[in-house]
Amino acid sequence: MAxxxxxxxxxxxxxxxxxRGKLPVSAIREEMQDAPSYSAVRSLLRVLEEKGHVKHQAEDLKYVYMPVVHADKARRSAVKHLMTTLFGDSPEQVVAALLDVASKRLTREELDRMAAMIEKARQEEK
Amino acid sequence: MAxxxxxxxxxxxxxxxxxRGKLPVSAIREEMQDAPSYSAVRSLLRVLEEKGHVKHQAEDLKYVYMPVVHADKARRSAVKHLMTTLFGDSPEQVVAALLDVASKRLTREELDRMAAMIEKARQEEK
DNA sequence: AGCATAATGCTAAAAAATCAGCAGGAGGCG
DNA sequence: CGCCTCCTGCTGATTTTTTAGCATTATGCT
Incomplete structure (x- = not known):
């Protein structure tokens, strides 16, 4: 839900x-599509910090910002949200869409690793 | 990007x-979390229609709203966006998160079908 | 020291999103 | 018919989001 x-x-x-993990304001701004002013980015970060989504620490004479919730957790949460809202809670459908989208870039090795993950899940299931 | x-x-x-596919305003409202007034929902739909995301047609003496972009396309687009923004373009990582999140509900049959999809992708790859 | 550069703190305005209200039309039913 | 209910068309207000500006401090360099 984050x-x-x-x-x-x-x-x-x-x-x-x-x-990217942990970035100063200027770097965040550079990564943004249609980046607004420096001030605007800072305001957004201030709001995000008030809401508890990011924190900052001084480093190298400036602030670096980072997420409060760990990446893994946020990723899982996002995948779950996607799965329930658009795929009717069907993991299978998500995989189908994923393979469809990524097929061009997929190497045999990646596919092997995915197969291994599924095999592992099967073991644990049983 | 939709x-x-x-x-x-x-x-x-x-x-x-x-x-849900195709719904009248009242049904949309009922599905919403913290649903606002009926008027508010209609305003949102009007805006979405202006932006080209939904269209409506008369049915049963009222309007039913539906997406302009087909579900499959929207789903693929969403998966792709998720993969690039949160998973560094690694489909593998997405699958890992997905299995982690859904593991409890996964039946052997579903896992088999996923494995089959990956096997099929391997064929086409080679 | 004097100046340019790159930060921050604070503030407020502009734009977009969200919400609600009222008038009017059509159907159903006593 | 008269009334109630459900819908639309239209409009405007409130709230949130998004943006920018200015003062100040610290650093590095000539």
């Missing part, structure tokens, strides 16, 4: 932070 | 429409 419920810009920033 | 870029309420409505 990412859903945020505004457009807020989400944009959170996605950047989850991708 | 769903990203929408506001909170707009997304909420689009998700409902993709889940």
């Amino acid at each position: 990412l859903a419920g945020l505004s457009r810009r807020e989400r944009q920033i959170m996605e950047i932070l989850y991708r | 769903l990203a870029g929408l506001s909170r309420r707009e997304r909420q409505i689009m998700e409902i429409l993709y889940r």
